[in-house]
Amino acid sequence: MSHDEYQIHRAKILTPSFIVLLVLTLIGFFLIGVRFVKGIGAVSNMSDGYPWGIWITYDVATGTAIACGGYAMAILIYIRNRMHYHPMIRSAILTSMFGYGLAGFSVMVDVGRPWNAYNFFIPSKWQVNSAMFEVALCVMAYTTVLLLEFLPAVLTTLEKTEWKTLQLFMDRLHHYTGIKRPERMDERLEAVKDLGAWLKPRLDKVLIFVIVLGITLPTMHQSSLGSLLLIASTKLHPLWHTGFLPLLFLINCMFIGYSIAILESVISCYAFKRPYETKELSGMASIIPWLTVIWLSVVIGDLAWRGQLGTALAFDFYSGFFLLEFCLVAGGSLLMFSGKKRQSIRWLFVSAALIVLGGALYRFNVYLIGFNPGKGWHYFPALAELLITVGIVAFEILGYQVLVKILPVLPKLHTRQQLDETHALVEKA
Amino acid sequence: MGNPSRRQFLKLIGTTGAALLVGKGEAAASSETHQVSNETLGMLYDATKCVGCKACMSACKRVNSDYGSLSYEQAKFDSDALWDAPQDLTGSTRTLIKLFKESGRQWSYVKYSCMHCQKPSCVSVCPVSAMTRDTHTGTVDYNKDTCIGCRYCQIACAFNIPKFQWDKAIPQIVKCDLCKNTNLLKKGITACAETCPVGAIMFGKRKDLLAEARKRLQENPGRYVNHIYGEKEVGGTNHLYLAAMPFNKLGLPILKENAPAEFSEKIQHTIYKGFIAPVALYSTLCFVAIRNMKKHGAEDKDSKSGTEGHGEGSK
Numbered sequence: 001m002s003h004d005e006y007q008i009h010r011a012k013i014l015t016p017s018f019i020v021l022l023v024l025t026l027i028g029f030f031l032i033g034v035r036f037v038k039g040i041g042a043v044s045n046m047s048d049g050y051p052w053g054i055w056i057t058y059d060v061a062t063g064t065a066i067a068c069g070g071y072a073m074a075i076l077i078y079i080r081n082r083m084h085y086h087p088m089i090r091s092a093i094l095t096s097m098f099g100y101g102l103a104g105f106s107v108m109v110d111v112g113r114p115w116n117a118y119n120f121f122i123p124s125k126w127q128v129n130s131a132m133f134e135v136a137l138c139v140m141a142y143t144t145v146l147l148l149e150f151l152p153a154v155l156t157t158l159e160k161t162e163w164k165t166l167q168l169f170m171d172r173l174h175h176y177t178g179i180k181r182p183e184r185m186d187e188r189l190e191a192v193k194d195l196g197a198w199l200k201p202r203l204d205k206v207l208i209f210v211i212v213l214g215i216t217l218p219t220m221h222q223s224s225l226g227s228l229l230l231i232a233s234t235k236l237h238p239l240w241h242t243g244f245l246p247l248l249f250l251i252n253c254m255f256i257g258y259s260i261a262i263l264e265s266v267i268s269c270y271a272f273k274r275p276y277e278t279k280e281l282s283g284m285a286s287i288i289p290w291l292t293v294i295w296l297s298v299v300i301g302d303l304a305w306r307g308q309l310g311t312a313l314a315f316d317f318y319s320g321f322f323l324l325e326f327c328l329v330a331g332g333s334l335l336m337f338s339g340k341k342r343q344s345i346r347w348l349f350v351s352a353a354l355i356v357l358g359g360a361l362y363r364f365n366v367y368l369i370g371f372n373p374g375k376g377w378h379y380f381p382a383l384a385e386l387l388i389t390v391g392i393v394a395f396e397i398l399g400y401q402v403l404v405k406i407l408p409v410l411p412k413l414h415t416r417q418q419l420d421e422t423h424a425l426v427e428k429a
Numbered sequence: 430m431g432n433p434s435r436r437q438f439l440k441l442i443g444t445t446g447a448a449l450l451v452g453k454g455e456a457a458a459s460s461e462t463h464q465v466s467n468e469t470l471g472m473l474y475d476a477t478k479c480v481g482c483k484a485c486m487s488a489c490k491r492v493n494s495d496y497g498s499l500s501y502e503q504a505k506f507d508s509d510a511l512w513d514a515p516q517d518l519t520g521s522t523r524t525l526i527k528l529f530k531e532s533g534r535q536w537s538y539v540k541y542s543c544m545h546c547q548k549p550s551c552v553s554v555c556p557v558s559a560m561t562r563d564t565h566t567g568t569v570d571y572n573k574d575t576c577i578g579c580r581y582c583q584i585a586c587a588f589n590i591p592k593f594q595w596d597k598a599i600p601q602i603v604k605c606d607l608c609k610n611t612n613l614l615k616k617g618i619t620a621c622a623e624t625c626p627v628g629a630i631m632f633g634k635r636k637d638l639l640a641e642a643r644k645r646l647q648e649n650p651g652r653y654v655n656h657i658y659g660e661k662e663v664g665g666t667n668h669l670y671l672a673a674m675p676f677n678k679l680g681l682p683i684l685k686e687n688a689p690a691e692f693s694e695k696i697q698h699t700i701y702k703g704f705i706a707p708v709a710l711y712s713t714l715c716f717v718a719i720r721n722m723k724k725h726g727a728e729d730k731d732s733k734s735g736t737e738g739h740g741e742g743s744k
Contacts, residue, residue: 040595048517051593119558133556212714215714216714
């Protein structure tokens with residue numbers, strides 16, 4: 001539970017990947033500017049038949065599932081009582097925070113009249129029949145919860161900071177422009193520090209209630225993301241339109257959450273040249289197949305009950321995407337059932353990637369591929385539309401890269417041996 | 430020590446699933462269906478009477494252009510800007526006449542506009558109550574001042590009626606509101622019905638429209654397909670159709686009699702009934718989490734040594 005389970009990753013911030021991501025981010029944000037000046041039609045291929053395109057399907061419906069690492073880890077640690085995973089949660093929460101924050105941002109880009117969004121806070125305008133209403137409030141609340149959950153990382157840093165960068169900046173500013181350093185600046189900075197020190201123990205005390213809220217809220221809105229498409233009974237293909245959509249979306253986000261936590265750990269250990277957390281990851285991987293087995297059984301059972309098994313095996317366009325989604329999830333789970341493969345980082349990575357792909361494809365199938373508004377309507381995202389999504393994702397990765405280098409987020413390397421390994425890896429690079 | 434908590438967790442998933450199952454059962458068994466109100470206002474369009482003059486289209490645009498943000502459209506072929514030829518209902522057009530051709534001799538006009546459902550999906554899904562149904566008049570209306578532009582109404586509508594203004598920086602949804610604030614207010618009748626020179630559009634209370642439609646079907650059995658489109662579809666609509674051709678050929682989809690909104694609301698209501706389930710979930714989780722934390726505090730040293738966990742994890 002202590003805060004010294006985490007450490008700042010000491011490395012350069014301005015790397016080549018930083019520049020690439022920055023360029024992608026800037027392109028994306030420029031196109032968002034175009035969208036606000038010229039209308040949504042100017043950058044996207046959405047139409048009255050396909051009013052939800054890649055922004056809702058990827059950034060919101062799939063992006064928040066991929067951002068469920070924090071949710072899945074919180075269940076594992078606090079509800080299933082596996083405290084030894086605790087060092088891994090902060091980086092999971094950071095990615096969740098970016099995922100959800102940017103999903104919210106994407107929604108603001110996607111909706112036509114964002115200035116009216118304040119109506120969500122006016123009770124007379126509430127419309128509790130709408131799954132969208134539930135999703136919107138829940139996602140806003142959960143993003144706040146994630147910020148609170150991440151706050152300790154900021155507060156711990158605040159405790160020790162000497163404001164070096166800020167002091168340097170003020171000196172330079174004074175040097176180049178002649179602007180004087182504001183009087184009492186040190187005093188005020190000290191006050192901020194004191195506030196942080198005052199807040200931290202108090203936050204620590206109530207944090208568990210915030211964390212549990214952070215488990216409840218995704219349970220609610222991830223299922224509601226499935227409920228959103230319940231209404232489209234005439235448009236969504238029978239392979240996917242079922243009363244079990246909320247349940248399927250809920251389980252789906254859990255197994256995506258654990259798989260993405262594995263992927264994130266493997267990728268960041270690889271990228272930051274840290275030793276792999278094989279033991280923790282294989283423990284986590286042993287949970288995933290059980291979740292996917294429940295999910296796959298519900299899918300099959302439901303299809304059988306509705307008499308749609310034949311449709312699933314028709315080998316046409318829809319059946320193809322259904323089988324692909326099904327096989328990706330099933331294949332990844334089969335690999336994970338093997339205890340031996342779970343000990344290998346490579347197999348862990350492959351199977352987790354298969355499951356994330358399959359789980360994400362399920363969401364694409366429900367929101368886009370299986371959605372048919374009638375004759376004459378077609379949709380494939382425009383380049384500008386895709387670049388906006390790419391820009392937002394690039395910003396997400398960029399933010400993660402920078403924040404792990406200035407705040408204590410990654411698990412602390414404990415033993416001498418681990419540290420040596422890291423140094424050896426860094427030197428080799 | 431892992432087993433009880435795993436059981437808790439599975440129980441959790443089970444509860445959510447059970448809630449859903451109950452929801453399904455209720456949806457099937459429930460007798461609580463919405464009431465169709467035949468005193469509300471609507472229109473009866475008779476495709477066999479329509480001569481395709483499109484006077485209704487121009488009347489609609491003339492009357493509603495300012496209030497409803499409508500405008501004339503220039504088609505792609507129209508380089509001289511001489512036509513108002515919308516291809517479909519759009520963000521500038523609320524009503525439209527099309528011509529279906531079965532063969533050179535067999536054809537039928539068809540008019541599109543909002544169906545003004547008795548249990549409208551768009552109203553059910555709008556998160557901020559920008560879509561509303563007036564229970565007195567039955568009119569499904571849109572308020573751009575609350576709309577956030579999420580376009581969920583477009584996803585939900587089985588008739589693809591609400592249209593979005595894709596090319597505007599300040600867009601809105603466009604759909605027929607039965608001239609609620611324009612012609613109906615001034616003259617007591619919709620602009621299209623008032624203008625129609627051959628009486629193909631009848632405006633009135635739903636019960637009168639239904640009676641008239643039945644009368645026409647009875648008096649001219651050979652003239653029509655024996656079906657009043659909109660009487661039962663998606664729980665009933667206030668815009669009704671008579672035609673000589675199968676309705677799905679005229680672009681009116683074949684739909685079931687139950688309203689999609691009833692199905693989705695039933696599931697949503699079951700999960701969130703009285704907000705009990707979320708509160709119960711939160712309290713259960715709090716209980717488990719705090720108990721786990723306490724236990725962990727007591728066994729702090731054991732678990733840190735890293736001896737527990739992995740064996741049981743891979744059961």
